[in-house]
Amino acid sequence: xxxxxxxxxxxxxxxxxxxxxxxxxxxxxxxxxxxxxxxxxxxxxxxxxxxxxxxxxxxxxxxxxxxxxxxxxxxxxxxxxxxxxxxxxxxxxxxxxxxxxxxxxxxxxxxxxxxxxxxxxxxxxxxxxxxxxxxxxxxxxxxxxxxxxxxxxxxxxxxxxxxxxxxxxxxxxxxxxxxxxxxxxxxxxxxxxxxxxxxxxxxxxxxxxxxxxxxxxxxxxxxxxxxxxxxxxxxxxxxxxxxxxxxxxxxxxxxxxxxxxxxxxxxxxxxxxxxxxxxxxxxxxxxxxxxxxxxxxxxxxxxxxxxxxxxxxxxxxxxxxxxxxxxxx
Amino acid sequence: xxxxxxxxxxxxxxxxxxxxxxxxxxxxxxxxxxxxxxxxxxxxxxxxx
Numbered sequence: 001x002x003x004x005x006x007x008x009x010x011x012x013x014x015x016x017x018x019x020x021x022x023x024x025x026x027x028x029x030x031x032x033x034x035x036x037x038x039x040x041x042x043x044x045x046x047x048x049x050x051x052x053x054x055x056x057x058x059x060x061x062x063x064x065x066x067x068x069x070x071x072x073x074x075x076x077x078x079x080x081x082x083x084x085x086x087x088x089x090x091x092x093x094x095x096x097x098x099x100x101x102x103x104x105x106x107x108x109x110x111x112x113x114x115x116x117x118x119x120x121x122x123x124x125x126x127x128x129x130x131x132x133x134x135x136x137x138x139x140x141x142x143x144x145x146x147x148x149x150x151x152x153x154x155x156x157x158x159x160x161x162x163x164x165x166x167x168x169x170x171x172x173x174x175x176x177x178x179x180x181x182x183x184x185x186x187x188x189x190x191x192x193x194x195x196x197x198x199x200x201x202x203x204x205x206x207x208x209x210x211x212x213x214x215x216x217x218x219x220x221x222x223x224x225x226x227x228x229x230x231x232x233x234x235x236x237x238x239x240x241x242x243x244x245x246x247x248x249x250x251x252x253x254x255x256x257x258x259x260x261x262x263x264x265x266x267x268x269x270x271x272x273x274x275x276x277x278x279x280x281x282x283x284x285x286x287x288x289x290x291x292x293x294x295x296x297x298x299x300x301x302x303x304x305x306x307x308x309x310x311x312x313x314x315x316x317x318x319x320x321x322x323x324x325x326x327x328x329x
Numbered sequence: 330x331x332x333x334x335x336x337x338x339x340x341x342x343x344x345x346x347x348x349x350x351x352x353x354x355x356x357x358x359x360x361x362x363x364x365x366x367x368x369x370x371x372x373x374x375x376x377x378x
Binding site for chain 1: 338339341342343345346348349350352353354356357359361364368372375376377
């Protein structure tokens with residue numbers, strides 16, 4: 001039986017995968033899109049469709065996140081506006097590069113290779129961060145250097161930081177190119193850029209990040225949808241799961257220490273990198289077992305990490321209730 | 330798919346983005362109501378185990 005061109009089993013698979021991704025997004029505040037696009041690549045969707053659907057999914061997920069941050073006052077609208085301008089230009093450049101590569105018949109290979117490198121790089125960064133107790137402040141020198149670039153006009157941001165408008169736009173364009181090229185929201189790049197690069201307070205960086213991802217995700221999805229490269233049933237199924245997962249993940253943040261899970265998260269990113277490489281090699285040399293391995297790695301790693309979060313949250317709840325009864329009664 | 334492929338490019342694209350937006354709003358509201366009702370029961374069950 002099929003629904004909107006997808007089999008019920010496939011829909012169930014996407015809803016389940018969305019749930020896992022939602023838990024990860026809700027808990028870590030990032031990690032949605034750069035798992036979805038590789039997963040769609042691994043499942044055999046063309047690169048253009050994988051990227052376009054990934055961006056549409058990012059848009060939907062960040063709308064839900066932005067609604068939560070809206071009332072908390074955790075948004076610097078001036079910074080978000082500038083970032084959106086920069087990212088819009090960048091997305092246009094990145095998406096044109098994908099369409100050009102698609103016309104040359106090279107898009108699948110190039111996007112996959114870029115993903116292998118990006119996932120490996122971010123995975124190693126998170127792994128290093130997880131192994132060092134104090135990962136903050138490493139880029140404070142960079143923030144200082146960036147703030148000293150006073151090329152007019154300048155803009156005053158939340159936290160009393162004043163930076164050149166051109167610096168903010170340049171960061172936006174750079175992240176936008178990656179976003180348009182790979183179908184990622186850019187949160188895992190923008191967060192450190194705003195926090196360490198611009199010196200914006202962490203809470204404002206998160207809220208601003210999610211708002212601008214909503215806007216740039218909408219634009220990116222629009223660009224790809226014009227090419228017929230957004231699979232609405234796939235995105236809808238993923239959102240059905242991720243909206244619930246995001247609530248579970250967000251709830252778990254009150255119970256579980258993020259540092260306890262970071263190592264798993266890094267392993268998941270590295271597994272994603274190996275999965276995309278495995279898929280490419282399997283396809284190039286017609287080795288079926290490598291293609292199967294790539295599917296198992298993407299879904300298995302997501303299941304492992306989101307499962308670890310849920311188990312840790314349940315454990316924390318039980319420990320809390322074990323400590324309470326004597327005083328409560 | 331979903332009857333959108335017969336509409337010209339930009340209109341189809343806007344309809345696609347709009348569809349995702351509407352679904353996100355509905356899911357936010359729907360799951361919000363569901364989790365508000367179910368969470369206390371789930372937490373209580375876990376704590377009692």
